[in-house]
Amino acid sequence: MSQRLFFGVDVGGTFTKTALVSDKNRLLAKSKFSSFGFSDKAFFAKALQANLLSILSQNKFTLRQLKGIGIGLPGPVDFQRGVVLSLTNIRGWDRFHLAAYLKKYFSVPVFIENDANCMCLAESRLGAARGASYALCLTLGTGVGGGLILDKELYRSPFFLGAEVGHIPVTLDGPRCSCGGRGCLERFVGNRSLSAKARGIFKKKISLEQVSLLAAKGDPRALKFWQEAGRTIGLAVSAIVNCFNPEVVVVGGGVAQAGSPLFASIRKTVVQHSMKQLKSRIKVKKAALGNDAGVLGAALLAKEKIEDR
């Protein structure tokens, strides 16, 4: 029997990444294309179709091998009904029955999920949380996203928001957040907030990569900068650790590239603030799948739903 294939799609504000994944969870091929023009839904469907046919033929696969499609999106979705609830970056997709719409174009089942949940699923199955039944994944970028694996399954909330770790308040009456809350983790360690803080400290425009380079050279201000970010992240992580006791906490995304000064501080803070039964058990790891996590997770989502049937 020929290999069964799953098509993973990670819709981003600028680029949409795709991948073919085998039924043995192997990443067989990947591709990407511009997300420009996606407000036109038919255009999105056709662009996706063209990309799929091209990636299949380039790799000598046939459409018949395709068993399902999974799509990760940067916003809340109703996973059960396949409905996009809201998207900041693509206009006109709010309350859009994306899964049903795409069935007109593709002859296989289509599943949609929040992109942070896809990343979390991939890290759980193939990455840094592999083997753990309970795991928390954080992705530190412009936004701070999260996903939670409980008893090997993605946690899905009744209001379709997922584990919004980025919106754990880390202080009373903190700055207002775009989510509607105050003092959220994201308001302190989201890319924009960290960049603004770095400008204040170094008195010039400076990228987070540059701050990391300075930290690697032992610059005390840069080290302190990452240490403080790690403490804030560690406080929010500790809330989840003491309530849900994940076996592993995976931290990924662009900001996680800061590496050891950041991770050492997250670990130290989590150990300080966690219950004694957990201190030696809880592992804080860097995400292992990098930029592939989103497409891999989307494909795995489709695969697992189809195989569960």
Place this chain on the structure above:
Amino acid sequence: MSQRLFFGVDVGGTFTKTALVSDKNRLLAKSKFSSFGFSDKAFFAKALQANLLSILSQNKFTLRQLKGIGIGLPGPVDFQRGVVLSLTNIRGWDRFHLAAYLKKYFSVPVFIENDANCMCLAESRLGAARGASYALCLTLGTGVGGGLILDKELYRSPFFLGAEVGHIPVTLDGPRCSCGGRGCLERFVGNRSLSAKARGIFKKKISLEQVSLLAAKGDPRALKFWQEAGRTIGLAVSAIVNCFNPEVVVVGGGVAQAGSPLFASIRKTVVQHSMKQLKSRIKVKKAALGNDAGVLGAALLAKEKIEDR
């Protein structure tokens, strides 16, 4: 067919409460006896046996109607294996295979669970969280305990700790907590911490009940006292709200008797710190079952496990 009965037991440091519950979830009878002497395990088993026989005969039931026993305990337990992991108040029970031990004395299945989880189960089935598939329960007493209902089931963590909401850190580097962490919610709103704070404010020994009476009369210091407690609780609750989106948050225990000044402040803080999709949906309610929650939950635990088989 005669009514099927379930025996619920809530083991406390001072008293052990018991109840008979019907298969229709009705509380048929309750009783209590001193927990003195429980370090002797055989004594505990015999005292429980005597109490059971007495409550059955007093209510004209027979032993044959009894289908299961559920026991709530003030410490972490391994629910699956029926093992008490640690207890502060009763010596010699650490790592005790309580369920297996009691099978020698009783001819029906025995299940054990953490007491805060029992309270949460009862509030979920019969109390303030009835009808909700996702709920958070907090019990404010000497300790601050918690339980979480996800998709109608009690959440049980891989390390047997349950949803330790009382040990969510509400500040970095706060005071050390007996759990091993720092800055835990319990260190601020546990009975002892609140009582010490009240003494500091009112410059005399004063009970929390007295502070509540003063608040009811409009005393500004007493109102501010409960408002601040509510803000700290609200901050910890918001972390769970944004991550797990429970439909309802139930707050019970002795400290919850402070009533509206406390609850108004918890609600306001949760609304301020929660995501916009949740502000109007999240309900903060006072526990409905009072002191019966523990025994009811223990009996329901046994009933649901037996009926699931």
